[in-house]
Amino acid sequence: MSAQAPAQKSWVQIIRWKLIIAAVMGALLWFGSGQLGFPVIFQWMFAGYAFLGFAVFVLLDAPAMKTLPGWQAGAGIIAFYLVCSALYVAASSLLPQFNSGTEVEGIGRKMGKFTRSDEATNSLVAQTKELSAKADEIIAKLNQLRASGASLEDVGSVEVPTLPHDATPIKNLTPEQLLERGKLVFKDHECYNCHKVGGIGGKKRGPKLDNIGNLATKPQLKDKIFHPTHWQADGFEDRKKDKMPDKYPDVMTDDELEALTSYLITLKDASVDTPKPIFPSGYSIK
Amino acid sequence: MRGGKTAARLSVWPMFLLLAAGFGLVLSSAPAWAETIEIVRPSQFPYLGNRVAVWVVAQLHILFAAFILGAPIFVVISEWLGMRHQDPKYDRLAKEVTKVTAILYSMTALTGGFFVLMLVALYPSFTGWLFNHFFPIFGITYPLLFIAETVVLYCYWYTWDALQGEKKGRHLSIGVLLNLIGIVTLFVIDAPTAFMNTPVRAAEGAMNLRQYIETTATLWDKIDNFSWMPLNFHRLVGNICFGGFIAGLIAAYMYMFSKSDEERAYYDWMGFVGNFIGISALLFLPLMGYVYGSEFYDYDASIGPYMMGDQLSMYFIMQGGMVGLIFLASAYYIWLSLKRIEVPDYSTTVTRSLVAGILSVIVPGLGQFYNGQWGKGAIFLVGQAGLVGAILYAVSLHEGEGLGLLLLLFLLPLAVIIASSSDAMRHGRADEPKSLLTLPVRLIAALLLAVERFGLRRRQLVIKSAFVVLLIGNAVWMTPHAFVGAVSELTDQNYDLLSLPSDWDFMALMPAKNTAAVLMVLMIMMSFLLYTRAIKRGTIRWGQINFSSQFALVFLAFSAIWTMGLMGVVRSSLRKYFHVYDLLPDISPESFTPTLAYSGRLITILTVIFFLIVSLAIWLALGMGHDKKANGR
Numbered sequence: 013m014s015a016q017a018p019a020q021k022s023w024v025q026i027i028r029w030k031l032i033i034a035a036v037m038g039a040l041l042w043f044g045s046g047q048l049g050f051p052v053i054f055q056w057m058f059a060g061y062a063f064l065g066f067a068v069f070v071l072l073d074a075p076a077m078k079t080l081p082g083w084q085a086g087a088g089i090i091a092f093y094l095v096c097s098a099l100y101v102a103a104s105s106l107l108p109q110f111n112s113g114t115e116v117e118g119i120g121r122k123m124g125k126f127t128r129s130d131e132a133t134n135s136l137v138a139q140t141k142e143l144s145a146k147a148d149e150i151i152a153k154l155n156q157l158r159a160s161g162a163s164l165e166d167v168g169s170v171e172v173p174t175l176p177h178d179a180t181p182i183k184n185l186t187p188e189q190l191l192e193r194g195k196l197v198f199k200d201h202e203c204y205n206c207h208k209v210g211g212i213g214g215k216k217r218g219p220k221l222d223n224i225g226n227l228a229t230k231p232q233l234k235d236k237i238f239h240p241t242h243w244q245a246d247g248f249e250d251r252k253k254d255k256m257p258d259k260y261p262d263v264m265t266d267d268e269l270e271a272l273t274s275y276l277i278t279l280k281d282a283s284v285d286t287p288k289p290i291f292p293s294g295y296s297i298k
Numbered sequence: 299m300r301g302g303k304t305a306a307r308l309s310v311w312p313m314f315l316l317l318a319a320g321f322g323l324v325l326s327s328a329p330a331w332a333e334t335i336e337i338v339r340p341s342q343f344p345y346l347g348n349r350v351a352v353w354v355v356a357q358l359h360i361l362f363a364a365f366i367l368g369a370p371i372f373v374v375i376s377e378w379l380g381m382r383h384q385d386p387k388y389d390r391l392a393k394e395v396t397k398v399t400a401i402l403y404s405m406t407a408l409t410g411g412f413f414v415l416m417l418v419a420l421y422p423s424f425t426g427w428l429f430n431h432f433f434p435i436f437g438i439t440y441p442l443l444f445i446a447e448t449v450v451l452y453c454y455w456y457t458w459d460a461l462q463g464e465k466k467g468r469h470l471s472i473g474v475l476l477n478l479i480g481i482v483t484l485f486v487i488d489a490p491t492a493f494m495n496t497p498v499r500a501a502e503g504a505m506n507l508r509q510y511i512e513t514t515a516t517l518w519d520k521i522d523n524f525s526w527m528p529l530n531f532h533r534l535v536g537n538i539c540f541g542g543f544i545a546g547l548i549a550a551y552m553y554m555f556s557k558s559d560e561e562r563a564y565y566d567w568m569g570f571v572g573n574f575i576g577i578s579a580l581l582f583l584p585l586m587g588y589v590y591g592s593e594f595y596d597y598d599a600s601i602g603p604y605m606m607g608d609q610l611s612m613y614f615i616m617q618g619g620m621v622g623l624i625f626l627a628s629a630y631y632i633w634l635s636l637k638r639i640e641v642p643d644y645s646t647t648v649t650r651s652l653v654a655g656i657l658s659v660i661v662p663g664l665g666q667f668y669n670g671q672w673g674k675g676a677i678f679l680v681g682q683a684g685l686v687g688a689i690l691y692a693v694s695l696h697e698g699e700g701l702g703l704l705l706l707l708f709l710l711p712l713a714v715i716i717a718s719s720s721d722a723m724r725h726g727r728a729d730e731p732k733s734l735l736t737l738p739v740r741l742i743a744a745l746l747l748a749v750e751r752f753g754l755r756r757r758q759l760v761i762k763s764a765f766v767v768l769l770i771g772n773a774v775w776m777t778p779h780a781f782v783g784a785v786s787e788l789t790d791q792n793y794d795l796l797s798l799p800s801d802w803d804f805m806a807l808m809p810a811k812n813t814a815a816v817l818m819v820l821m822i823m824m825s826f827l828l829y830t831r832a833i834k835r836g837t838i839r840w841g842q843i844n845f846s847s848q849f850a851l852v853f854l855a856f857s858a859i860w861t862m863g864l865m866g867v868v869r870s871s872l873r874k875y876f877h878v879y880d881l882l883p884d885i886s887p888e889s890f891t892p893t894l895a896y897s898g899r900l901i902t903i904l905t906v907i908f909f910l911i912v913s914l915a916i917w918l919a920l921g922m923g924h925d926k927k928a929n930g931r
Contacts, residue, residue, distance in 0.1 A: 049799040053781045061773045068626060068765055072633060077846040085554040092849055093909065096856050097902045103619060104898025107612045110783030112890045115609065119875045119889060204786060205603030212788055217599065257598045258499075262507045262880050 026073045034066035118200040182267045194275025197268045206256070209279065218256065219245040222284035225277040232289065233273045235297045237264070243295060245287040340886075341419045348420040349888035354904060355416050357863055359409035361908045364862070365544055366406050367480045368537030369399045370451075372545070372575050374473035381466050391568050393458055395545050397919040398912075400455050403448070405911060424877040424884070432490045434517060443483040450476045484537070485530050489521040494878050495869065496524035496597045507881050524597040528590040535582050536862065542576030543855040548916050550851035555921065563841035569851050570635060576854060577628045577822060584621075584815045587865075594872060598879075601872055608784045609891040613868050615778050616894060618811075620861040622772030625818050627853050629768060632825045633761055634847040639836040764821040771821070774814035779806035783893070856905065863901035867892065 041058040050058075080088050182190060198204065206218035224233070235242050240256035260269075343351035373392045380388030417425040429436050454472045461469035498519050500510040511520070549569035556562040595602040606614060780797040782788055788797065804810055873879045875889040883889075892900075 048802070050802070051795050051797070053796060054798065057777070058773070061769060065766070065769050068769065069762070071630065072762065072765070076844045079845045080554065082555065089554070089852060092852060093856065093906060096853065097906060100860055101899055101902050104616055105895040107615060107894055108781050108783045109893045109895055110609045110612070110891060111787065112893055115890045199786065202600060202604065202608065205600060205608055212790070212793070213785065217603065255599055257600050259598055259880050
């Protein structure tokens with residue numbers, strides 16, 4: 013680091029010990045993490061860091077780069093950009109990818125809240141689809157609709173008439189179908205992110221729900237989902253963060269709520285420690 | 299310089315006319331348009347699709363805007379330093395960056411106009427709705443601010459030579475005014491952006507969101523939403539960081555093509571200043587990002603898991619990797635910078651810094667460890683004790699750089715204390731192992747012990763130890779709960795193959811990530827401390843830095859801007875399948891969360907396009923007259 017720089021080492025000298033240390037560290041991390049129960053993919057990751065360290069330390073001790081004249085510097089910059097680009101594209105592609113397809117299906121189902129459910133509007137949507145080839149006529153109809161005071165929801169739904177949307181009213185479903193619909197609602201609204209069921213799901217933000225069917229009634233669960241502050245689960249009373257969202261009246265239809273709670277009350281695994289509900293004194297469902 | 303002025307003058311007048319015409323058009327037609335808007339079918343952008351088309355234009359606009367808002371902040375500071383120290387280098391730096399800024403300002407305006415056109419054509423219903431709700435901003439305030447900023451920017455540029463000497467203060471005042479307008483512009487346009495993520499809600503049960511927004515909420519209610527102020531500060535600091543790295547990029551280009559030692563010396567210095575500003579601002583960004591993200595949790599706790607555990611979780615792993623690379627590259631640049639300084643020993647300061655840093659982190663960390671037994675009050679007291687102890691230690695340095703360390707010591711324990719006071723910690727979950735939260739801290743303590751025990755007063759070892767800690771910190775930051783694209787994809791069959799063992803689950807939790815971020819920030823601060831110490835005691839051989847350092851500067855700029863694009867996707871995706879969250883659905887076929895691979899490719903392409911344009915701007919502003927200037931000397 014002083015002005016009297018030490019004699020420049022050869023590449024072999026620079027690499028030799030670092031490679032040995034990296035190999036030892038990598039092996040230790042690999043076997044050590046394996047012994048501690050880490051899955052193989054994590055073992056690879058930890059061992060990979062040992063070799064990233066190797067690369068970094070080789071770079072630190074590498075001989076000084078020669079000054080590149082004019083066009084060589086320009087070519088060097090372009091090559092460097094290409095390498096960086098390839099590196100970032102590769103890294104972002106190698107990490108696990110979320111399956112967008114499953115999300116698209118869920119979005120189609122969740123559109124229920126944003127599509128008018130009365131028969132007149134359903135008829136209008138059907139009519140709109142039928143006439144989609146006649147764009148001018150549709151536009152005229154929609155303008156009429158807007159002039160009559162209808163909301164933007166109707167306008168938005170015209171943009172994508174082809175999204176999958178299972179609108180079968182729940183009154184027409186069998187109990188089994190209702191249960192399946194309830195599971196889908198649980199998935200679509202990402203309840204699993206906070207609530208574990210069957211050991212799968214969120215990280216303790218909300219209570220496990222495996223035994224909720226033995227602890228709360230369907231009306232109580234409906235009340236909780238649409239009015240999260242009306243009652244709390246034991247151990248989750250005074251939260252300032254990670255509170256249950258109060259948005260569900262805005263994004264969930266009554267049918268979805270019915271299906272979801274129909275599913276939840278079937279969860280009766282008493283071996284799981286689902287927190288008990290704590291109802292405030294004088295609690296009643298309004 | 300004359301040639302540069304002419305080029306700038308050529309670009310400004312057509313832009314003034316364009317802006318004036320556009321402004322007049324907006325004022326004369328917008329209210330009428332707002333009342334009589336026709337419902338039209340959205341156009342379909344060929345090949346790319348509507349979302350990608352808007353994505354491309356929006357991201358380019360934000361990248362240019364970030365630079366033209368961020369660069370003037372440190373330009374003015376640089377000019378002030380030049381005046382204060384009577385050092386012409388600072389003034390030259392400020393002037394050269396302003397020259398590039400003036401050119402890129404045109405690109406900001408062009409991409410901004412293009413962005414609006416795309417929105418109107420491709421998402422007419424939503425755009426009309428949003429413009430109507432924020433008409434005083436889109437129709438009046440923003441255009442006025444933009445025009446004011448244009449006028450002041452060009453005043454600032456054109457009066458540079460005229461307002462020298464005793465008149466320098468006046469020129470600085472114009473620069474300060476430019477920044478004030480820029481910051482207000484940023485805050486104003488952030489309002490609808492933040493609103494789209496976190497539209498204000500009525501008190502629970504009062505009325506539903508749509509009803510409230512359409513009938514009751516005032517403009518101010520809509521502006522002052524949950525994420526507005528955190529977004530403002532996050533972007534403000536991010537813009538300074540951005541400006542710093544672009545200044546570093548300018549310096550790297552110019553250094554590489556310099557033909558004289560004098561020029562190389564100057565651009566070597568400029569590269570260091572750009573990197574210093576970029577990294578200094580970057581150190582605050584994790585904290586800013588934490589506050590910003592925390593607001594999303596407060597607004598709607600379901601956004602948090604979507605962001606950190608579900609669809610976007612791998613984006614944050616990628617972000618961890620990028621930040622780690624940026625820190626490593628910055629430390630590498632400092633390493634190379636130190637190599638060209640003749641300097642005596644400075645290990646005492648290093649030891650003190652390390653001890654102070656460890657005190658500041660380890661004591662609150664221990665408080666967390668004993669949280670279950672001691673409770674909330676005790677952890678607060680312990681955290682404060684650690685903070686006070688560390689500050690006292692830092693004060694004992696009696697050196698100028700102690701001030702910077704003080705700031706660091708104030709902020710870092712604060713971050714740890716914030717983390718420790720989270721609900722999770724306060725509730726003291728007994729089944730969550732917390733002891734290993736301090737693992738990285740204990741590792742660094744062991745490292746320090748090794749340095750002390752063997753009496754290794756060698757600077758290289760200290761710096762290399764910082765690299766070790768950076769790697770460990772980055773490994774912790776990068777460790778996910780599970781190697782899956784989303785929690786929902788974990789099943790009974792793949793859980794054990796892809797998830798952390800339950801005893802080690804804490805490695806994926808926020809306290810561990812915070813600790814890792816704190817450690818990495820600490821190491822970079824320590825490296826800078828070493829550098830400033832070396833500058834004071836040693837002799838710098840400006841212009842003799844290892845040539846590879848210039849690639850480090852290019853890498854820093856490229857990586858920082860790539861990361862900015864990545865985080866932009868995250869912010870935008872947090873709206874899920876809504877244009878305005880929970881309020882106005884985006885039911886176009888493209889409203890799903892893009893995969894990381896897809897986003898990665900697009901972000902890379904956009905970053906390359908941005909760099910091509912910026913490189914051209916640098917060449918136009920500084921490169922074309924460079925040879926003549928050098929020969930003229």
